[in-house]
Amino acid sequence: MSATDGVTPLDLYTRMLRIRLFEEQVNDLYTSAKMPGLAHLYIGEEAVAVGVCSALRDDDYITSTHRGHGHCLAKGASVDRMFAELLGKEAGYCRGKGGSMHIADQEKGNLGANAIVAGSVGIATGAALSAKKRSTDQVSVCFFGEGALGQGIVYECMNMAALWKLPVIYVCENNLYNEYTHYRETTAGDIALRAQAFGIPSVEVDGQDVMKVREAAAAAVQRARSGGGPSFLMFMTYRQRGHHVGDIDRTYYRSKDEERRWAEERDPLRALAQVLISDGTADAASLDRIEEEVRTEISEGVKFALEAPYPSPAEVTEDVYA
Amino acid sequence: MPEQAVAERQLTMAEAVREALAQEMRRDPRVFIMGEDVAEAGTPFKVLKGLVDEFGTERVMDTPISEAGFTGIALGSAMTGMRPVVDIMFGDFLFIALDQIANQAAKVHYMSGGKLSAPIVIRTTLGATRRSAAQHSQSLHALVSHIPGLKVALPSTPYDAKGLMKSAIRDGNPVVIFEDKMMFTVKGSVPENDYTIPFGQADIKREGTDITLVATSSMVYVALAAADTLAVDGISAEVIDPRTTVPLDVDTLVRSAMKTGHAIVIDEGYQSYGVTAEIASVIADGAFYQLDAPVKRMGAMDVPIPFSPALEDLTVPTAAMVVELARELVRKGN
Numbered sequence: 129m130s131a132t133d134g135v136t137p138l139d140l141y142t143r144m145l146r147i148r149l150f151e152e153q154v155n156d157l158y159t160s161a162k163m164p165g166l167a168h169l170y171i172g173e174e175a176v177a178v179g180v181c182s183a184l185r186d187d188d189y190i191t192s193t194h195r196g197h198g199h200c201l202a203k204g205a206s207v208d209r210m211f212a213e214l215l216g217k218e219a220g221y222c223r224g225k226g227g228s229m230h231i232a233d234q235e236k237g238n239l240g241a242n243a244i245v246a247g248s249v250g251i252a253t254g255a256a257l258s259a260k261k262r263s264t265d266q267v268s269v270c271f272f273g274e275g276a277l278g279q280g281i282v283y284e285c286m287n288m289a290a291l292w293k294l295p296v297i298y299v300c301e302n303n304l305y306n307e308y309t310h311y312r313e314t315t316a317g318d319i320a321l322r323a324q325a326f327g328i329p330s331v332e333v334d335g336q337d338v339m340k341v342r343e344a345a346a347a348a349v350q351r352a353r354s355g356g357g358p359s360f361l362m363f364m365t366y367r368q369r370g371h372h373v374g375d376i377d378r379t380y381y382r383s384k385d386e387e388r389r390w391a392e393e394r395d396p397l398r399a400l401a402q403v404l405i406s407d408g409t410a411d412a413a414s415l416d417r418i419e420e421e422v423r424t425e426i427s428e429g430v431k432f433a434l435e436a437p438y439p440s441p442a443e444v445t446e447d448v449y450a
Numbered sequence: 451m452p453e454q455a456v457a458e459r460q461l462t463m464a465e466a467v468r469e470a471l472a473q474e475m476r477r478d479p480r481v482f483i484m485g486e487d488v489a490e491a492g493t494p495f496k497v498l499k500g501l502v503d504e505f506g507t508e509r510v511m512d513t514p515i516s517e518a519g520f521t522g523i524a525l526g527s528a529m530t531g532m533r534p535v536v537d538i539m540f541g542d543f544l545f546i547a548l549d550q551i552a553n554q555a556a557k558v559h560y561m562s563g564g565k566l567s568a569p570i571v572i573r574t575t576l577g578a579t580r581r582s583a584a585q586h587s588q589s590l591h592a593l594v595s596h597i598p599g600l601k602v603a604l605p606s607t608p609y610d611a612k613g614l615m616k617s618a619i620r621d622g623n624p625v626v627i628f629e630d631k632m633m634f635t636v637k638g639s640v641p642e643n644d645y646t647i648p649f650g651q652a653d654i655k656r657e658g659t660d661i662t663l664v665a666t667s668s669m670v671y672v673a674l675a676a677a678d679t680l681a682v683d684g685i686s687a688e689v690i691d692p693r694t695t696v697p698l699d700v701d702t703l704v705r706s707a708m709k710t711g712h713a714i715v716i717d718e719g720y721q722s723y724g725v726t727a728e729i730a731s732v733i734a735d736g737a738f739y740q741l742d743a744p745v746k747r748m749g750a751m752d753v754p755i756p757f758s759p760a761l762e763d764l765t766v767p768t769a770a771m772v773v774e775l776a777r778e779l780v781r782k783g784n
Contacts, residue, residue: 189530191526220563221562221563221565222561222562222563222565223563223564224563225560225561225562225563226561226562226563230561230562232561232562232565232566234562234565234566239526239529239530239566240558240561240562240566242554244549244553244554247549247553247554248554249522250518250519250520250521250522250523250525250526250550250554251522251525251526251529251554252526253519253522253523253526254522254523254524254525254526254527254528254529254530255526255527255529255530256526257523257526257527257532258526258527258529258530258531258532259530261482261508261527261532262531262532268526280518281518281519281522281549281550284514284516284518284519284520285519285522285523287514287516287519288513288514288516288519288520288523291514446564447559447560447563447564448559448560448598448599449559449599449601449622449623450559450564450567450569450622450623
């Protein structure tokens with residue numbers, strides 16, 4: 129029995145919707161100048177984080193990226209403290225010291241989002257080494273975008289994970305764009321073969337179908353937990369918005385038609401809703417009710433964060449050292 | 451003070467480091483070592499020789515030649531309950547792992563609002579004059595001392611090497627510990643018992659009244675030799691080893707300079723923007739009104755370390771150079 133067995137399709141829908149509405153709210157906060165810094169939205173990629181994390185236990189580890197809100201929420205972070213962190217408030221997950229790109233939630237096994245591309249591959253692999261050394265059956269998931277495939281540390285870590293049969297799952301979210309450049313311009317050869325060269329099983333899966341994501345993740349988790357070693361999963365997905373909120377004019381690197389097609393024909397939430405309705409799991413009214421509940425959660429979370437106090441100036445020198 | 455009556459046993463620097471690691475690994479099952487050729491080879495310097503026999507390859511782990519990768523992996527293990535000691539064979543290779551050290555390990559605790567921590571020790575080396583040329587001879591402790599969140603230790607004796615290593619392993623923060631690769635065979639008194647040396651506590655190696663010589667790592671011996679020569683001239687030099695650059699024992703350094711009125715800071719890192727600059731600055735700030743002359747600095751020459759012995763030896767401060775500068779300073783001051 130795994131702690132993830134009780135997850136229903138409606139749970140998956142709710143979790144994906146929570147990320148979608150959270151990110152839309154982030155967009156509003158950012159464009160109304162209430163949120164400082166940078167905001168990299170996960171809209172369009174929700175099925176990957178939710179599908180993968182639905183196959184994990186609370187004590188399993190994840191590491192995340194600069195586009196990390198979805199991973200953090202999918203691993204169980206609460207909306208109010210997430211918003212508080214994004215606004216630099218004391219009540220945030222990192223007491224306002226990390227911000228959007230560094231949310232860590234130790235209680236839920238989230239070892240932190242990371243603003244260096246591929247910066248957390250070592251950490252995720254090391255958490256797997258630690259699990260093995262401590263003889264737990266925890267597994268570790270490393271989320272990264274296809275842009276990280278340009279960093280050497282990815283291959284150094286895969287090599288060691290394979291040598292030492294570590295319970296780590298490398299989850300490559302291929303959203304097609306390294307910032308403002310299509311991955312085909314930066315990435316030679318076959319991506320799956322990179323992992324296979326180390327003897328790591330590698331699969332490519334439709335990242336817009338949460339059921340398929342969950343199934344692939346569950347198989348990799350099972351393999352890792354039972355001592356089978358690392359896996360590499362590449363989920364084909366799409367970043368519906370810009371690299372960050374300020375990336376408005378995108379026509380120099382992709383067409384509006386391409387964006388329209390992914391949003392209208394390959395949207396993961398819309399696809400799941402259609403499945404749920406067509407197989408009788410839900411009807412329009414029940415999905416509306418879910419949406420209303422999540423909207424309430426989001427608006428209460430934002431309200432909490434907006435009203436929360438900033439850290440006191442004395443905190444600037446706190447926690448430099450443990 | 452280090453040299454106690456009970457400490458008759460003599461160990462080399464390498465043996466002292468090894469004993470510290472072995473004792474800590476016996477004390478705490480979370481402690482393990484990883485790096486290139488650390489197991490059967492015991493490192494090229496043989497510092498870890500024999501550890502694998504006692505602890506096995508699970509705790510003395512040979513890695514591929516992937517400094518960034520294994521430093522990151524060690525960090526991830528530290529963040530989840532282990533106590534890794536990473537071996538970076540030559541200090542020069544820190545550059546390869548620098549993202550993991552400076553952007554990741556150093557910032558984890560702060561960036562997570564104090565929730566995560568990174569108790570990782572990075573053992574590496576410094577020091578020129580081994581005829582190893584520009585990529586195996588640098589002393590890069592200033593580089594990591596510059597990054598908030600890291601602690602940096604520089605043992606100059608076998609006694610300190612053991613005590614500082616134990617403190618490093620027990621510390622809750624990332625610690626980079628630099629051993630001088632030319633000093634692994636230097637012998638000194640090291641008691642067998644368990645002891646630690648707290649970070650941020652300088653060691654007054656020799657008391658004096660006319661000039662303060664602050665020296666780190668290998669340069670402690672240069673300063674002590676200079677002090678011997680100066681004594682013949684009637685100049686009484688106080689020699690202080692800070693032992694850690696982060697945290698830095700500012701009080702001891704300033705107090706000494708206030709007493710002597712003169713100070714030279716000697717360190718094997720590159721002189722410009724180096725450790726000598728920071729230490730000279732805190733002394734100048736703290737002892738300004740008692741100083742009779744500007745605080746002077748002696749670091750490695752600002753050149754890539756050359757191979758030829760005829761050139762390499764010119765790049766590192768020597769006792770003769772310290773003596774000359776000290777004489778000049780003290781005479782001017784009087």
